[in-house]
Amino acid sequence: xxxxxxxxxxxxxxxxxxxxxGKMENINIKTETATVAGGCFWCVESDFKKIDxxxxxxxxxxxxxxxxxxxxxxxxxxxxxxxxxxxxxxxxKITYGQILDIFWRHMxxxxxxxQFADRGSQYRSAVFYHNEKQKEIALESKKxxxxxxxxxxxxxxxxxxxxxxYPAEDYHQDYSxxxxxxxxxxxxxxxxxxxxxHTWKDGSSAEGLYQHDIPGDEELRAKLTEIQYDVTRRGxxxxxxxxxxxxxxxxxxxxxxxxxxPLFSSKDKFDSGTGWPSFTRPLSKENIIEKIDKxxxxxxxxxxxxxxxSHLGHVFDDGPPPTGRRYCINxxxxxxxxxxxxxxxxxxxxxxxxxxxx
Numbered sequence: 001x002x003x004x005x006x007x008x009x010x011x012x013x014x015x016x017x018x019x020x021x022g023k024m025e026n027i028n029i030k031t032e033t034a035t036v037a038g039g040c041f042w043c044v045e046s047d048f049k050k051i052d053x054x055x056x057x058x059x060x061x062x063x064x065x066x067x068x069x070x071x072x073x074x075x076x077x078x079x080x081x082x083x084x085x086x087x088x089x090x091x092x093k094i095t096y097g098q099i100l101d102i103f104w105r106h107m108x109x110x111x112x113x114x115q116f117a118d119r120g121s122q123y124r125s126a127v128f129y130h131n132e133k134q135k136e137i138a139l140e141s142k143k144x145x146x147x148x149x150x151x152x153x154x155x156x157x158x159x160x161x162x163x164x165x166y167p168a169e170d171y172h173q174d175y176s177x178x179x180x181x182x183x184x185x186x187x188x189x190x191x192x193x194x195x196x197x198h199t200w201k202d203g204s205s206a207e208g209l210y211q212h213d214i215p216g217d218e219e220l221r222a223k224l225t226e227i228q229y230d231v232t233r234r235g236x237x238x239x240x241x242x243x244x245x246x247x248x249x250x251x252x253x254x255x256x257x258x259x260x261x262p263l264f265s266s267k268d269k270f271d272s273g274t275g276w277p278s279f280t281r282p283l284s285k286e287n288i289i290e291k292i293d294k295x296x297x298x299x300x301x302x303x304x305x306x307x308x309x310s311h312l313g314h315v316f317d318d319g320p321p322p323t324g325r326r327y328c329i330n331x332x333x334x335x336x337x338x339x340x341x342x343x344x345x346x347x348x349x350x351x352x353x354x355x356x357x358x
Contacts (some may be wrong), residue, residue: 030352031055032091034099035062035128035162037084038107039115043187044085046176047106052286053093058086059175060167062128063160071169077120084128086165091349093284095262096134100127100141108195109145110153117190128162133348135159150199220258228257231332232310235295235302240275243331247271251354252338253283253347254329259308260346261287264329265353266339272319272326277334279327280319283350290315303327 038044041059048057061069064080074081087099107115107125114123127142129135138159146155167173176183187193221229230236240246245254254264254277264279272278282288286306293302293314303312312333319326337345339354 030091030355031088032096032349033130034087034089034096034103034134035084035130035165036087036100036103037063037082037124037126037128038103039083039123039125039192040118040186040190041083041085041168041172042175042183043190043192044103044106045174046183048085048087048099048102049174049176051089051094051102053284054087054089054099056088058088058167059172060084060086060165062163062165063126068166071172074122077122079122081166082122082124082126083168084126084165091352093286095347095349097137097141097346100138103127104141104145105200106196107192108199109142109155109157110151112156116192116195125157127157127159129159130162133343135161137346215258224257225332228332231330232258232308235311237313238276238330238332243276245277245331245334245336246275248277248336250336250338252336253342253350253353254334254336255347256287256305256308256310256312257333257335258310259305260335261305261307262347262350263287263305263312263334264327265350267353270320272328274328276313277329277331278319279329280321280323280325282327288312303329305333 036044045057045059048054061074061079061081062084063082064074066073066079066081069079069081073079074083089096089099109125112124114120115125127138129138142155142157142159145151171178215223217233220233224232227236227238231238248266248269251266253262253266255262262283264277265283268279268281268283270278270280289304289306291302291304293300300314301316303315304310305312310333311330313327313329316326316328317324337347339351342348342351
């Protein structure tokens with residue numbers, strides 16, 4: 001039997017991974033759990049395993065009343081259970097809302113009779129929330145998808161209270177990794193990828209639906225101050241020691257002023273003596289882009305926000321441990337969210353950063 005330590009621990013100690021609170025207990029890391037159903041769990045599991053911030057994905061059954069169902073039981077369609085996955089993730093690296101964004105991007109939320117080639121109630125889609133906050137985020141995420149105009153048909157994916165999850169048989173876990181040829185043949189013939197390629201053919205993505213919408217240039221000019229617009233859209237640099245956050249010592253996070261993307265934490269902020277906010281690292285490398293900047297007869301590494309394509313500043317290799325890097329960022333490209341307002345502002349997953357100080 002080949003299975004990861006986290007998954008094995010969860011199977012041997014009931015309730016450890018599959019708690020209604022959506023957290024794994026007694027593990028030396030802060031984690032949360034999302035439970036979703038999007039048709040064949042082989043495919044959903046495989047898609048989530050590729051995501052940075054996801055620690056473990058387990059295939060199984062949920063939503064019905066039958067205890068300890070087998071694959072054969074669920075396949076008959078009479079147990080009420082759906083094929084589903086539980087996603088154990090690090091909320092510092094990826095939020096619950098972003099998990100749902102990825103979920104919408106990899107299934108058909110308009111199909112009430114199953115998913116692609118797999119028909120029957122056991123293949124219907126659903127989001128199973130573990131607490132009231134997840135419920136609120138899931139309903140809002142679904143509403144954003146409905147308003148996006150990506151799908152012309154109604155969104156039928158249900159948002160349901162999580163009850164109990166039964167891990168599937170061992171041969172179903174990491175099926176794509178253990179049986180790559182059979183998995184690829186199944187996935188290709190199921191029609192899933194053909195549907196997704198057609199749906200998102202313009203290069204758009206469900207990822208970011210949970211984030212703030214990116215306004216057009218005219219709206220940005222009206223929304224931002226002159227220095228904020230010049231910095232984020234024109235790559236300007238504000239004056240040192242004369243900007244909002246260079247000497248800010250409050251605990252909290254710094255988000256993209258346009259997209260709301262979480263970028264930096266006060267935990268990684270230090271006084272560089274330069275007069276600009278300086279950080280040893282970003283909250284997640286997935287949220288920023290680093291590119292060579294040869295303007296002004298210099299060669300530097302520019303830092304931009306991935307979602308809004310905003311200019312943030314530059315990064316240098318003269319920072320303190322543990323990274324040795326200095327992300328020199330313009331205050332005008334950021335908005336500060338104090339730790340006590342994280343939940344109210346929708347960044348509840350990042351509260352774990354500051355729990356040791358509370």
